[in-house]
Amino acid sequence: MATTASHETSHGHHEESFWRKYVFSTDHKVIGIQYGLTSLVFLFFGFTLIMLMRWQLAYPGEPIPIFGFLFGEETMPGGVMLPEFYNQLGAMHGTIMVFLGIVPLAVGAFGNYVVPLQIGAPDMAFPKLNMASYWVFFCGGVVMLASFWFPGGAAKAGWTSYPPLANIETTGQTMWLIGMTFLITSSLLGAVNFLTTIIQLRAPGMTYWRMSFFCWSQFVTSFLLLLAFPPLQAAGILQLMDRVGGTSFFMPTGLVVSGQALDIAGGGSPLLWQHLFWFLAHPEVYVLILPALGIVADIIANNTRKPLWGFKSMVYALIFLGFMSFIVWAHHMFITGMGTAISTFFQLTTMIISIPSVIILSALFISLWGGAIRFTTPMLFALGFLPMFGIGGLTGLPLGLAPPDIHLHDTYYVIGHFHYVVAPGTIIAMFAGIYYWFPKMTGRKMNDTLAKIHFWGTIICMNLIFMPMFIQGMAGVSRRLWDAGAQYTFAEPTLHWNVTMSHAAWLMGIIQFIFIWNLFYSIKKGEKVSDNPWEATTLEWSATTSPPLGHGNFEVVPTVYRDAYEYSVPGSSKDFTPQNEPGEKESVREEA
């Protein structure tokens, strides 16, 4: 209530209507929560799509019990999934998870809620733009969902939308392109806003080097969003022109489809799309992982009660990673027949980019060394993240070298690789973030026992789902096959894994209800906690009061005196020294 009082004094109290306060709010905290809830819904929806597909993969051609009959004759006659529908689900799973799930959760939700608080800003630099970016994102989501009901259903050409296939698809693909335009616009508005906020609104004393690793990760991520998305927008415009305007940007001369020559001018190139797409999509995968690293870094420092090991190297590695991510894209295209010179270049850059990733991961591991680790719930998730991200990253190396990649490309190995980074990696880190900042949003903690069940259940299931993918992939099983590969004899010995994987996926789906219950139950009934329950040093905990925080965040603008992670400062009476605590002993970070 103290916040409302200060709010009043600052510029006269006025009662905000429900709509202004919760729906069309310009408060970054409310927008962050809107992003969070929306993207969690999308995540679960995207996961539901894959749970359906996993039935088809485990039991190809058999009717899906109960759920199969909820769908129409056009998609699942007699409960059996048609290949066309399988393709829709696959394409939309990827699209939804990446663009409507993880990015808005990692950046829109955590970035929005936490960054202004951590840098000591009253809000984002452009609050109205912030609201606009949420609603544009929302529209994009609606367009994507609506596309399922168009003639021919949703997009079927994969989340990568390669032409010529994507060009000759049904209307769903056009909807996909329009939806993407919304999402790209939204992330552009968001990126401009985050960057301006971080550059302009840091509180007095909050130098760049005093920012938390989380803020740094959001900073670099925003640059990636700002600069990588526009080329995809360009590609999207061209594909839209191809589909609606009859042009042939991506259509080669003399293309024959189903035995019929297409009536087009030709002269275009399908490879052009791949270049433009991956120019976005490689940086995009770093958009998926960097915020996760940021969250994990904050939590590890907080729970080891030590400053992060090699903080400066981590930041330099982060910046280098952001830069390099723009010049590795063609490692997704080794089998397109590129010359050896170009292939050598991209193999080299891909090997180089793994160095900063390894630096960050190693620094996080070393940070654990000698710490008095508190096994809190967020820490459990953060610790789970480290080896999982390790597996994901290491399995990327063979893919970055053309000779093994020619064998592994477009197999389940690739699917295993990136899911290890994104699922037990990023998603686990997102959960860590939710458990960590939940008390900031609600003043209560989520239930620890339920959280532990959630953690072990999720992480075990994830490994059961994704580990066998490496085995299948190395055996040569291709991705995107409706029959899971049953038509190939070489796939035979590994296909039994599909049953295990599917059961693990469904079990994991059920386990998520524990989380959902915990989330909603704890909002009202969770254990009440103090202003700074984790005894953290960063401003969002140390310089604000308990929720609900008023619009404007801080009662007094905090002044920052020290680095982000001053835990266990020698000679201090407590084991954490908040950033806004003045003192004779400032900043003890050893200059590495």
Add this chain to the structure above:
Amino acid sequence: MEIPYTTTARPDTGLYNAKIGIWLFLASEVMLFGGLFSAYIFLRIGAPEWPGTILGENFASSFDVLSVPIGTFNTMVLIASSVTVVMAWAQLMLKDFKKFRYYMGLTILLAMVFLVVKGFEYNDKFVHGYFPAEGTFLAVYFTLTGLHGLHVLGGVVVMAYLWGPGAKMWETNPQQFTNRVEVAGLYWHFVDLVWIFLFPTIYLL
């Protein structure tokens, strides 16, 4: 609640928020048009001849298809508008609101001249059956200039707002109004610059 540095510059960066915002936005625009230009180069390198055959007729060079005098005229119009938009902003700095209106009005007028001329150019192509679908050259021409045209249109809307209803802010917060005009001007220079790249690449090369 006040957001700091909406009107005044932050001492260490020397910029107010919107100015950083517009520069970042323009950086992303550079990537957008950069992507399209790269696409153009990619397709052109792969094309056996350029512009090549359109509706059965073979063209050896771009200026046989497009009218260079009209393109040059439009280039001049946009360059002039870039000057007038700076003048408009300068008048605000001199606290001469009337002259601001005059120059801003002139800028909007020039932008509209550009669009009308472009419209005639398009129409001239359409009546001869030259549509984007007729080949890569026309596809590139229409898509790139069309997207640029949308940017011009966006600029007209923003500047018309600042000329009309938005100008009320001059009474209440002249500093912020001046900033807005400056930011709009930066955007306008960018739109101009894109055309200065587009014109030679599409019309002349």
